[in-house]
Amino acid sequence: MRRLFYVAFGATAGVLVVRRVTQAAHKWTPEGLxxxxxxxxxxxxxxxxxxxxxxxxxxxxxxxALGIDEHPAA
Structure with a gap:
């Protein structure tokens, strides 16, 4: 049971890491930039x-405040 937990935990962590890396890599593609x-x-x-x-x-x-009515020539 313990082994199954660690396998599932490792697989989940691996998927999350791959997704984060893929998202970060997309930011540096021409479309992302x-x-x-x-x-x-x-x-x-x-x-x-x-x-x-x-x-x-x-x-x-x-x-x-200064009482200037004329507008400057822009």
């Missing part, structure tokens, strides 16, 4: 939109 780059690009675009929106809002606050 492209997927990661797409995700990073999307997050970067969202972040940049937030930065631009916040900068415009802050500029408006400063212009109102």
């Amino acid at each position: 492209a997927g990661q780059a797409t995700g990073v690009g999307g997050r970067l675009s969202e972040w940049w939109a937030i930065v631009q929106e916040s900068a415009a809002a802050r500029e408006l606050e400063l212009r109102e």
